[in-house]
Amino acid sequence: MILNKTTKGFKEPKITLVGAGPGDPELITMKGANALKIADVVLYDALVNEALLNYASPEAIKIYVGKRSGAHSYSQAAVNKLMVDYAMNYGHVVRLKGGDPFVFGRGYEELDYALNYSIPTQVIPGLSSSISVPGLQQIPVTHRGLSESFWVVTGTTASGELSSDLYEAARTKATVVVLMGLNKIAEIVKLFQNEGKNKLPVAVIQSGSMVDEKLAIGIVDTIEELIIEKNIKAPALLIFGEVVSLHPSFQPIKDFYRALQEE
Secondary structure, eight states: OOOEEETTEEEOOEEEEEEOBSSOGGGSOHHHHHHHHTOSEEEEOTTSOGGGGGGSOTTSEEEEOOOOTTOOSSOHHHHHHHHHHHHHHHSEEEEEESBOTTSSSOHHHHHHHHHTTTOOEEEEOOOOHHHHHHHHTTOOSOBTTTBSOEEEEESBOTTSSBOTHHHHHTTSSSEEEEESOGGGHHHHHHHHHHTTOTTOEEEEEESTTSTTOEEEEEETTTHHHHHHHTTOOSSEEEEESGGGGGSGGGHHHHHHHHHHHHO
16 A cells, blocks of 8 residues: 655545536536545546636645647646546545546546556446537437437547548438547538438537537538637537437528428
């Protein structure tokens, strides 16, 4: 057992990976909030709502290690090292990550790094934006008769390229939820158009669950124009699939194309 001496005495190092949910601070789990209350150190990401830090003790050390596509202030290696160093020197570290730690959060890499130092670890899942953000807009990712499954795909790989999984996803009848894909929207749209899905319903949601949330509802052929019109920026989530047609905003689009067919 590794013991550390702090101003409060000896503490055993411990690391807890906590999913913060999609953004609204009320959407963290009770277990996640309780972990924050007993943290000696909190390392938190760019997509974490800082209001969640109010759950932590005023004495707890709070360190921003913001990581966002295209603007990494800390490398993953640096975050791993900080996490372990603080655990060894201060005790209980809560690694607070947006969404769920294991959905494009690189949570397992951090878990594995901590285990190499024999530091006890725990994972507290969070609500993944891939499901919760569409749900908050009353868009189900599955629905009888419309979608029997859903794909969650990263739009941009670590190398900055379009994910090859999107080529396969565009061929399916499944709902396709794309995270970190707004900057690749032109390429993604082209994939669906190449599959003849020009009129497939699409939703784009910026800052889901937050006060500055924005929504664009359209079809594959129009979604790029709508993103520009509504000035939607990252972080944003893309939803391709017939389930988007269940959103009330899609009804005028249905009516428009029905009228065109009747002419």
